[in-house]
Amino acid sequence: MVFNTLSTNSTLPMSSMVDALLKGERWAVAKAISILEDDGIQAREIVEIIFKHSGNSRVIGVTGPAGAGKSTLVGKMIGVYRARGFRVGVLAVDPSSSISGGAILGDRVRMQEHALDDGTYIRSMASRGASGGISFALRDAIRVLDVAGFNRIIVESVGAGQLDVKISSIADVTIVVLNPQTGDSIQAIKAGLTEVGDIYVVNKADISGANALYNDIRALVAEGRDAVAVLKTVASTGKGVDELVDAIEQSLSRKLSNGYKEIIRKRVESELMDIVFNMLAKMVKERVGIEHEMIERVIAKEIDPYKAAESIVAKVVRYE
Numbered sequence: 001m002v003f004n005t006l007s008t009n010s011t012l013p014m015s016s017m018v019d020a021l022l023k024g025e026r027w028a029v030a031k032a033i034s035i036l037e038d039d040g041i042q043a044r045e046i047v048e049i050i051f052k053h054s055g056n057s058r059v060i061g062v063t064g065p066a067g068a069g070k071s072t073l074v075g076k077m078i079g080v081y082r083a084r085g086f087r088v089g090v091l092a093v094d095p096s097s098s099i100s101g102g103a104i105l106g107d108r109v110r111m112q113e114h115a116l117d118d119g120t121y122i123r124s125m126a127s128r129g130a131s132g133g134i135s136f137a138l139r140d141a142i143r144v145l146d147v148a149g150f151n152r153i154i155v156e157s158v159g160a161g162q163l164d165v166k167i168s169s170i171a172d173v174t175i176v177v178l179n180p181q182t183g184d185s186i187q188a189i190k191a192g193l194t195e196v197g198d199i200y201v202v203n204k205a206d207i208s209g210a211n212a213l214y215n216d217i218r219a220l221v222a223e224g225r226d227a228v229a230v231l232k233t234v235a236s237t238g239k240g241v242d243e244l245v246d247a248i249e250q251s252l253s254r255k256l257s258n259g260y261k262e263i264i265r266k267r268v269e270s271e272l273m274d275i276v277f278n279m280l281a282k283m284v285k286e287r288v289g290i291e292h293e294m295i296e297r298v299i300a301k302e303i304d305p306y307k308a309a310e311s312i313v314a315k316v317v318r319y320e
């Protein structure tokens with residue numbers, strides 16, 4: 001089944017693309033991620049083939065409020081990592097891109113000095129339409145970059161509620177970027193970002209208010225958590241980015257030598273749970289649907305919504 005053609009307008013076999021992917025060829029990376037975003041049968045085939053080769057790269061999540069300077073910072077991180085001999089993949093998760101392409105363009109511009117470097121691959125990802133949620137395509141795109149030899153993979157996402165939590169469950173190290181300009185920085189921290197970050201970055205340290213924010217964050221994250229770093233950067237000039245990469249690498253080695261198996265176990269559990277929920281949701285939608293009659297019965301108060309849902313679920317799932 002592995003040797004199907006890639007698409008109707010391409011005669012290239014899947015095996016050639018995967019061979020090229022394992023050699024780190026960019027066109028194959030691009031093609032594979034596009035197939036994943038399309039979410040068809042070929043997406044499953046790619047994962048089936050590459051999965052056993054994956055797991056060699058470390059994933060760095062970069063999150064925080066809009067405009068914090070994440071993309072600028074990631075651009076500078078690429079430079080530091082390249083200078084240290086790493087190959088860097090960047091996935092910019094862009095939840096708004098279905099509405100506007102502006103953010104994607106902005107990211108490209110900010111990171112474009114690396115666009116011609118073979119050791120760097122930058123890609124914006126829109127959320128996957130039909131099956132809901134970016135996490136499936138994102139996890140698999142990380143695997144694609146991983147097997148293509150990008151040994152540091154940076155995932156940028158706007159800190160907007162649930163997605164932050166997802167990023168921290170996918171990334172090995174999570175960086176929360178804040179800045180003194182946006183008044184929502186402390187709000188963001190109070191809203192739960194304190195639990196997800198391994199490293200907090202006060203970016204735009206060149207503007208006033210940076211020290212106060214730095215002190216606030218230190219006070220907030222210090223409570224009850226070990227090994228959390230708080231750093232200041234000026235992403236636009238690169239100041240502090242070497243130190244940030246040091247902190248990331250320290251955090252990675254600490255995790256790898258202490259409790260990493262448990263992290264992986266939890267990550268696999270949460271991925272399986274996501275896939276199972278998604279499969280069940282699809283089965284309900286495609287095979288059963290919600291019958292008109294059932295809706296009428298709920299409206300008529302003949303049956304409560306939970307009883308109605310139970311009878312629908314029972315049509316799909318039979319307990320063994």
Ligand SMILES: Nc1nc2c(ncn2[C@@H]2O[C@H](COP(=O)(O)OP(=O)(O)OP(=O)(O)O)[C@@H](O)[C@H]2O)c(=O)[nH]1
Pocket residue numbers: 065066067068069070071072073103106110158203204205206207233234235236237
């Ligand atoms: N003064 C100053 N400006 C910065 C710094 N870093 C980034 N900026 C500016 O802040 C603006 C937003 O930067 P981005 O890198 O696009 O921020 P972002 O967090 O990726 O934004 P979204 O992806 O839209 O959430 C840009 O105009 C940058 O030039 C910094 O350290 N100091």
Ligand SMILES: [Mg+2]
Pocket residue numbers: 070071072107156
């Ligand atoms: Mg950005």
